[in-house]
Amino acid sequence: MAEELRFFLRSALFTILIGTIYWFLSYEETGSILLAGVVASSAFFVLVVGAAVRAARSGRKTPRSLLGFAEGPEDRPLILDEDAFPSGSAWPIVGSVAAMLVGLGLIYGGWLWIPGAGLALAGAWGWLAEER
Amino acid sequence: MATLDHALAHTAPRPTGVVGWITTVDHKRIGILYMITAVVFFIASGILALLMRAELAQPGLQIMDESTYNQAFTIHGTGMMLLFATPLVAGFANYFVPLHVGAPDVAFPRLNALTYWLYALGGLVVFSGFLTASGAASFGWTGYAPLSDSTYTPGAGVDLWIIGLILVGFSSILGAVNLMATIFGMRAPGMTMFRLPIFIWNMIVTLALIMFSFPVLTAALAALFIDRNFGGGFFDPAQGGDPILWQHLFWFFGHPEVYVVILPFFGVVTEIIPVFSRKPLFGYRGFVFATLLIGAYSFTVWAHHMFTTGSVDNPFFSAMTMLIAVPTGVKFFSWIATMWRGKLRFQTPMLFTMGFLFMFLIGGITGIFVASPPIDLAVHDTYYVVAHMHYVLFGGTVFAMFAAFYYWIPKMSGRMMGERLGKLHFWLMLLGFNVTFFPMHQLGLDGMQRRIPDYLPERGFDTLNALSTVGSAIVAMSILVFISNFLLSMKKGAPAGDDPWGGNTLEWATTSPPPHHNFRSLPPIVSERPVFDARHGVHGDG
Numbered sequence: 001m002a003e004e005l006r007f008f009l010r011s012a013l014f015t016i017l018i019g020t021i022y023w024f025l026s027y028e029e030t031g032s033i034l035l036a037g038v039v040a041s042s043a044f045f046v047l048v049v050g051a052a053v054r055a056a057r058s059g060r061k062t063p064r065s066l067l068g069f070a071e072g073p074e075d076r077p078l079i080l081d082e083d084a085f086p087s088g089s090a091w092p093i094v095g096s097v098a099a100m101l102v103g104l105g106l107i108y109g110g111w112l113w114i115p116g117a118g119l120a121l122a123g124a125w126g127w128l129a130e131e132r
Numbered sequence: 133m134a135t136l137d138h139a140l141a142h143t144a145p146r147p148t149g150v151v152g153w154i155t156t157v158d159h160k161r162i163g164i165l166y167m168i169t170a171v172v173f174f175i176a177s178g179i180l181a182l183l184m185r186a187e188l189a190q191p192g193l194q195i196m197d198e199s200t201y202n203q204a205f206t207i208h209g210t211g212m213m214l215l216f217a218t219p220l221v222a223g224f225a226n227y228f229v230p231l232h233v234g235a236p237d238v239a240f241p242r243l244n245a246l247t248y249w250l251y252a253l254g255g256l257v258v259f260s261g262f263l264t265a266s267g268a269a270s271f272g273w274t275g276y277a278p279l280s281d282s283t284y285t286p287g288a289g290v291d292l293w294i295i296g297l298i299l300v301g302f303s304s305i306l307g308a309v310n311l312m313a314t315i316f317g318m319r320a321p322g323m324t325m326f327r328l329p330i331f332i333w334n335m336i337v338t339l340a341l342i343m344f345s346f347p348v349l350t351a352a353l354a355a356l357f358i359d360r361n362f363g364g365g366f367f368d369p370a371q372g373g374d375p376i377l378w379q380h381l382f383w384f385f386g387h388p389e390v391y392v393v394i395l396p397f398f399g400v401v402t403e404i405i406p407v408f409s410r411k412p413l414f415g416y417r418g419f420v421f422a423t424l425l426i427g428a429y430s431f432t433v434w435a436h437h438m439f440t441t442g443s444v445d446n447p448f449f450s451a452m453t454m455l456i457a458v459p460t461g462v463k464f465f466s467w468i469a470t471m472w473r474g475k476l477r478f479q480t481p482m483l484f485t486m487g488f489l490f491m492f493l494i495g496g497i498t499g500i501f502v503a504s505p506p507i508d509l510a511v512h513d514t515y516y517v518v519a520h521m522h523y524v525l526f527g528g529t530v531f532a533m534f535a536a537f538y539y540w541i542p543k544m545s546g547r548m549m550g551e552r553l554g555k556l557h558f559w560l561m562l563l564g565f566n567v568t569f570f571p572m573h574q575l576g577l578d579g580m581q582r583r584i585p586d587y588l589p590e591r592g593f594d595t596l597n598a599l600s601t602v603g604s605a606i607v608a609m610s611i612l613v614f615i616s617n618f619l620l621s622m623k624k625g626a627p628a629g630d631d632p633w634g635g636n637t638l639e640w641a642t643t644s645p646p647p648h649h650n651f652r653s654l655p656p657i658v659s660e661r662p663v664f665d666a667r668h669g670v671h672g673d674g
């Protein structure tokens with residue numbers, strides 16, 4: 001088993017153990033539910049990371065392209081695939097201004113949602129339209 | 133040996149100037165933006181602290197009224213924890229995680245930029261509370277219900293605090309996922325999990341803590357917002373809610389949070405100590421497992437902040453808290469064993485590391501005391517706790533931050549920091565810090581409560597408080613020494629070269645500062661010290 005998986009598996013098992021002890025010692029609901037949440041999230045990661053590792057091994061996605069290296073024979077030097085990386089983007093800041101406006105709209109009135117939603121749509125569209 | 137040939141000719145020219153920085157998706161630039169912004173919030177929250185100390189220097193109200201004082205400690209605590217320490221971690225991680233694992237950038241560069249801007253704007257929203265008519269949030273960084281409800285603290289300042297922190301919460305969660313994907317998915321060939329630098333192992337645990345704890349805070353803040361503005365009753369007993377619920381949620385986040393701001397710095401000093409002792413780290417695997425254990429325990433101790441509510445299982449939380457001392461002890465043992473008979477060099481990064489070890493140790497020991505419910509019942513909400521947490525947070529995080537700055541600024545800028553001013557900075561800060569916070573232990577034992585702007589002259593608190601205020605001025609001076617050292621060194625510091633300290637990890641295998649996408653070539657990775665191996669001609673079978 002990959003060490004990445006073991007990391008989350010250990011965290012799930014440890015929290016199951018402590019959470020069970022905690023429940024029978026205290027019968028306290030909030031904390032027990034939160035601990036169960038940690039178990040569920042760790043287990044979720046075991047599944048997701050597990051699926052990614054299996055996909056990488058089955059050759060559908062080779063580690064090289066995951067790393068941003070160009071494909072090539074194993075003995076060739078690794079060539080960095082510059083095109084795999086974006087060179088700059090204005091959409092992240094647009095998106096975060098949108099998020100802030102939506103939040104401030106909850107305090108100062110829904111009219112702020114109009115520019116907020118506009119920027120959010122523009123940001124999402126621009127982000128997805130960017131090639132790399 | 134694998135070589136990375138950059139197809140440099142194909143690289144699109146990068147936008148420069150302000151536009152370049154605003155639109156950057158380069159992990160190194162985003163890391164620098166995070167660090168600078170975090171330091172700005174450190175200074176802003178520090179100025180609030182200096183104002184509080186000025187107010188407390190003598191009995192009576194001199195420079196602010198009670199309500200202003202409440203706002204000052206609330207935004208000081210919030211700012212230091214969530215706008216300084218946590219984003220500072222994000223800054224170091226952004227810059228050094230890809231370098232340490234041998235990757236050209238993080239997994240999702242645009243998402244990375246989004247997390248930075250969410251944080252910067254969220255922080256401004258929190259601080260903008262000072263501009264509202266009723267002032268900023270004023271119930272402590274812990275936001276306890278019912279103090280934080282719309283009856284006791286109406287006003288937009290509180291809502292701004294909530295919304296700002298929700299933005300920061302999203303930023304932290306998204307950033308953690310991004311960095312985790314980088315460590316798991318983008319390691320250079322040969323960089324197996326057990327060859328990762330200890331800094332990266334500490335980051336892995338930190339990122340998991342963020343992913344599992346920040347959603348709890350963000351959800352609790354949303355619930356509080358609903359209670360205040362939309363007639364919810366999550367924390368209101370009159371509507372079937374429960375104020376203790378807030379404490380559970382807050383501390384289920386809050387305790388892992390203190391590890392979020394300390395584990396990465398355990399990582400930093402664990403990189404520095406072997407380099408400045410000229411020895412390999414003692415007990416790599418033991419260190420990794422101690423880190424995992426600390427992370428796991430940190431989710432099982434939250435209610436040690438709630439001993440005095442009388443509604444939690446005190447023996448359980450006390451026992452779990454004391455257990456954390458065991459893996460922490462393992463780490464101290466490793467650090468000391470690494471230095472044992474090493475060729476120690478006490479340059480500035482190592483001095484700050486020593487400051488970290490001793491100050492954090494004091495905070496850890498008082499932590500064991502307050503983990504005992506009978507003692508905590510006596511000192512809860514007194515200055516003893518303020519002393520304890522600053523030994524951990526300032527003695528830990530801030531001292532290690534400066535160790536990291538002196539160690540890594542040469543890599544980030546290409547210039548060495550001045551040693552003389554660095555040493556002056558260290559000794560002034562060590563002195564000022566202890567003069568500020570050591571007397572607070574005694575004040576707490578004498579019964580001085582926290583979160584008060586005034587005290588009666590006959591309580592006998594004045595001498596130690598005056599001393600503490602003098603100490604805080606010395607700390608401020610030491611920060612000014614650092615800033616001048618930084619500015620001078622950036623202008624005429626000695627060139628750093630690729631590897632000024634004789635480092636072990638991959639950031640020292642590239643230029644200072646590293647090129648766009650980090651590496652022109654990578655040494656073979658056959659151990660957790662690839663640069664050391666390359667220097668000493670060690671070749672594995674890779």
Ligand code: HEM
Pocket residue numbers: 178181182184185205206208209210212213217271272273274518522525526529530568581582583584585604607608
């Ligand atoms: C110049 C350095 C600093 C000084 C002089 C200082 C001073 C103080 C004082 C006097 C208080 C208690 C206020 C009261 O209870 O009435 C306080 C609270 C606090 N400080 Fe600091 N502090 C400093 C740095 C830091 C740092 C670096 C951190 C964290 C990384 C930090 C985190 C906190 C927190 C979380 C509280 C609790 C706030 C609350 O009660 O809600 N402080 N500080």
Ligand SMILES: [Cu+2]
Pocket residue numbers: 386387390433434436437
């Ligand atoms: Cu705690």
